[in-house]
Amino acid sequence: MTIIQDRLDALLHPSARYDALTRARHRTFMGPRLLGSLVALAAFPMYLAIRGAPTALEVVAFAWLVVPILLSYFLSRTGRYEGAHVLSSIALAGLVMMIALPTGGIESFAAVWPVVIPLEAALSASRRVVAFAAMLAVSCVLALIAMSYFDVLPLPDAGVAAHSVFMAFGIASAMLYAAGVAFGYEALMRTGASLLNVEEDRYRLLARHMCDVISRHRRNGAVQFISPAAEALLGVPVSELQDHGLFDRVHVADRPAYLTALAAAALGKDAQSVEFRLRRDVASGAKSEARSSGDFIWVEMRCRPLEPSSLAEPEVVAVMRDVTDRKQQEHALDMARTTAERADAAKTRFLATMSHELRTPLNAIIGFSEMIVQEARLPLDATRRKEYAQLINDSGQHLLSVVNSILDMSKMESGNFEILPEPFTPREVLLNGSNLLALKARDNGIELVTRVPENLPQMIGDPRAFKQIVLNLVSNAIKFTERGGRVTISARVEGSRMALRVMDNGVGIAQEDLKRIGDPFFQAGKTYQRRQEGTGLGLSIVKSLVVLHQGEIDVQSKVQEGTTVTVMLPLILVPDAESSSNNIATLTPASRSGKQDQDYRVRKSA
Numbered sequence: 177m178t179i180i181q182d183r184l185d186a187l188l189h190p191s192a193r194y195d196a197l198t199r200a201r202h203r204t205f206m207g208p209r210l211l212g213s214l215v216a217l218a219a220f221p222m223y224l225a226i227r228g229a230p231t232a233l234e235v236v237a238f239a240w241l242v243v244p245i246l247l248s249y250f251l252s253r254t255g256r257y258e259g260a261h262v263l264s265s266i267a268l269a270g271l272v273m274m275i276a277l278p279t280g281g282i283e284s285f286a287a288v289w290p291v292v293i294p295l296e297a298a299l300s301a302s303r304r305v306v307a308f309a310a311m312l313a314v315s316c317v318l319a320l321i322a323m324s325y326f327d328v329l330p331l332p333d334a335g336v337a338a339h340s341v342f343m344a345f346g347i348a349s350a351m352l353y354a355a356g357v358a359f360g361y362e363a364l365m366r367t368g369a370s371l372l373n374v375e376e377d378r379y380r381l382l383a384r385h386m387c388d389v390i391s392r393h394r395r396n397g398a399v400q401f402i403s404p405a406a407e408a409l410l411g412v413p414v415s416e417l418q419d420h421g422l423f424d425r426v427h428v429a430d431r432p433a434y435l436t437a438l439a440a441a442a443l444g445k446d447a448q449s450v451e452f453r454l455r456r457d458v459a460s461g462a463k464s465e466a467r468s469s470g471d472f473i474w475v476e477m478r479c480r481p482l483e484p485s486s487l488a489e490p491e492v493v494a495v496m497r498d499v500t501d502r503k504q505q506e507h508a509l510d511m512a513r514t515t516a517e518r519a520d521a522a523k524t525r526f527l528a529t530m531s532h533e534l535r536t537p538l539n540a541i542i543g544f545s546e547m548i549v550q551e552a553r554l555p556l557d558a559t560r561r562k563e564y565a566q567l568i569n570d571s572g573q574h575l576l577s578v579v580n581s582i583l584d585m586s587k588m589e590s591g592n593f594e595i596l597p598e599p600f601t602p603r604e605v606l607l608n609g610s611n612l613l614a615l616k617a618r619d620n621g622i623e624l625v626t627r628v629p630e631n632l633p634q635m636i637g638d639p640r641a642f643k644q645i646v647l648n649l650v651s652n653a654i655k656f657t658e659r660g661g662r663v664t665i666s667a668r669v670e671g672s673r674m675a676l677r678v679m680d681n682g683v684g685i686a687q688e689d690l691k692r693i694g695d696p697f698f699q700a701g702k703t704y705q706r707r708q709e710g711t712g713l714g715l716s717i718v719k720s721l722v723v724l725h726q727g728e729i730d731v732q733s734k735v736q737e738g739t740t741v742t743v744m745l746p747l748i749l750v751p752d753a754e755s756s757s758n759n760i761a762t763l764t765p766a767s768r769s770g771k772q773d774q775d776y777r778v779r780k781s782a
Contacts, residue, residue: 180207205251210245231278272316288346291350392491395439609665674744675742
């Protein structure tokens, strides 16, 4: 059988050699016909021995048995499977008619063979071929009945016994041929089922092991089918995602975009692409270890209309994949871009602020010093010289304060500002700071109130940083409070932390500026509205010092009602070894050379 199958495969048309089902159909068509023709031709001598000298019609009938061989040759050369079945039906009908006409017409032993014609045509798997074969068989039977009814056919010359033998032979041969057709059909069905199982296993393997989710939707978003990959993606059984189960998991804000994409694809438009969020129940996989239960993931869905488009209701096939990592990277890039833009804006504000804060005191220093130098041309009395010297000193002090603020902020941003915890009494620092700023408050006509309990406990922290926080907050409050206003300093212990609160009833801060308070060189309010000078570094330095002190800062304010700044600091600062090593840079002392002496002279001169 293997040799015969190999020989048949060698006769197949090239178009049928690469598809298993087509190859099986061609083989089933050619094998029985070649074998039947060879058996019939081999039985011809036996028929002659029993029958005697054949008639011309019998010779033609036996010669007609060569036609199946020609049909096999036709299929082998053209590959036209349906055409070969049509010709086969015609050939079989012609053979039946040639045998039935001289042997009794409808009473002939061959009259049963027209039943086989449509059965054989069923192997073509074509309705048109089967319908043609059925009409051809019916036509042959009707023709035999009509010719027998009008006595057109000659009477058979065989006796009753011979007629019975031929009748039995005709029925048996028809049954055998029908059985062969049935076995061939069964073989084709088995081959088709086997190939279908192979294809199903292949697609099932793809569906189970693909990371992307394949789904089939109605126009309204109802899920008809969804691949098993959805279980790993969403952490729920596929059965819960059928119908509107998937839609219920789409984020409420993304549902319009989700339905719009499906509707557009169902209308036959180009492939649609949409990104939306889906709720997942449990984390699965190494990539999702950091995701909490019940969170949302980002997915990208590409959908297109399902083919064929002759369905009663248009449907859509979609492919979804997890793009959460990409969205997180995009968010990180957006944050980095925003940070870079803010840094660029800070640089611009720095240049704009420094151009004013540095040039104003420098102009005063240069101007009044030139007036003192040119005393020969413009005589000055002692009072005027003292006044000019005081203005130069004030401008220098202001300039030094600006430079110190910039240097402190630079140290904090670069991580070189060192916090040295030690025990100190916060009440003394608060009272000392109030005393230092009391004169400034009195000159501005502002009442400065200090409410510090005498039993305020000792703290372990950096007293220099704490003092800087107090001075910056109180100085800011005084600066932005109108004459006749009040600034209140209070402190109390709340649990393991101390709450420092500075309140004023000054100009206040707008809500849109509150979220930016603490940014370097940022000053609330529009430039043309500000009457106070400054670099915008006061609160920024306070914020950085509070963070270094492992504390928290809160700013609450209303325009024209005042501002309240609350700083929460731990009573006992425990430095983190790792963070300290990362935030403190050890500076290597320079060698004692002439350059060092030159720097010292410059500092002494300054």
